[in-house]
Amino acid sequence: MDSIPANRQYWNQISRGYQHEHDPQIGAAPRLWGMYSIPDAHLHALGDVKGKRVLELGCGAGQWSRSLAAEGATVVGLDLSEAQLAAAARAMGAARYPLVQGAAELLPFAAGSFDLVFCDHGGLSWAPPHLAVPQAARVLRRGGRLVFNTASPWFEVCYDEDARRVTTTLHHDYFGLNTIAEDQGAASYQLTYGDWIKTLRGAGLIIDDLIEPRPDPGTPNGYNETDPPDWARHWPAEMLWITHKP
Numbered sequence: 647m648d649s650i651p652a653n654r655q656y657w658n659q660i661s662r663g664y665q666h667e668h669d670p671q672i673g674a675a676p677r678l679w680g681m682y683s684i685p686d687a688h689l690h691a692l693g694d695v696k697g698k699r700v701l702e703l704g705c706g707a708g709q710w711s712r713s714l715a716a717e718g719a720t721v722v723g724l725d726l727s728e729a730q731l732a733a734a735a736r737a738m739g740a741a742r743y744p745l746v747q748g749a750a751e752l753l754p755f756a757a758g759s760f761d762l763v764f765c766d767h768g769g770l771s772w773a774p775p776h777l778a779v780p781q782a783a784r785v786l787r788r789g790g791r792l793v794f795n796t797a798s799p800w801f802e803v804c805y806d807e808d809a810r811r812v813t814t815t816l817h818h819d820y821f822g823l824n825t826i827a828e829d830q831g832a833a834s835y836q837l838t839y840g841d842w843i844k845t846l847r848g849a850g851l852i853i854d855d856l857i858e859p860r861p862d863p864g865t866p867n868g869y870n871e872t873d874p875p876d877w878a879r880h881w882p883a884e885m886l887w888i889t890h891k892p
């Protein structure tokens with residue numbers, strides 16, 4: 647739970663600038679995954695959500711949530727930051743959905759409340775997975791799915807902090823992956839592939855797929871510099887886990 651206050655403060659402070667810079671990319675069209683805006687229509691990660699109870703864990707300004715609400719899902723957008731939730735409230739379209747302030751580490755919902763829990767660089771990136779994954783599993787009904795996209799271990803290990811870019815050199819221990827220090831005392835999280843599998847299975851989830859999104863040639867990374875520019879054509883920058891609760 648230690649990173650909750652710092653992460654909340656961090657996202658409150660950067661929210662306005664972050665949305666100014668990234669909302670045009672994230673919200674350019676419905677259902678765009680990650681740093682390279684890869685359409686879900688190409689990855690087939692989320693499926694049909696019409697009539698489903700959906701929780702977005704760390705919804706930010708709600709670009710995903712408002713799209714799924716417009717498709718007929720009953721969506722709840724949860725986020726730690728009141729500034730991010732205010733951005734989501736301002737951007738809400740005709741298909742309205744509730745916004746809840748809370749932490750992925752301790753979800754304020756009853757067990758079995760949702761058919762789908764998902765996020766795109768949200769709560770599963772910014773809360774310790776050993777806390778957030780069991781919480782997500784708890785609020786899913788049996789047969790419900792947890793689907794989430796995060797940066798990949800490859801990406802974190804090759805990230806050069808001084809140059810602030812992803813490179814072709816190993817800068818960090820793979821086996822040391824866990825808490826990643828972000829600006830202003832905030833923290834994000836990353837695990838080894840083996841520890842992700844242990845954490846997901848330990849929460850009682852079945853792993854159905856691990857999609858490694860590969861951008862089309864020439865697609866820019868909207869968030870991070872990479873060297874070479876087509877780094878993610880050679881190595882997976884992100885990983886999209888598809889799981890369900892049996």
Ligand SMILES: C[S@@+](CC[C@H](N)C(=O)[O-])C[C@H]1O[C@@H](n2cnc3c(N)ncnc32)[C@H](O)[C@@H]1O
Pocket residue numbers: 650653654657672703704705706707710724725726727730748749750751765766767768769772773
């Ligand atoms: C990179 S944004 C993801 C939202 C959206 N998909 C996007 O790409 O902008 C990360 C979001 O996670 C939220 N967040 C950070 N820590 C969290 C936590 N412990 N629980 C829930 N949300 C959290 C932040 O406030 C922020 O809105």
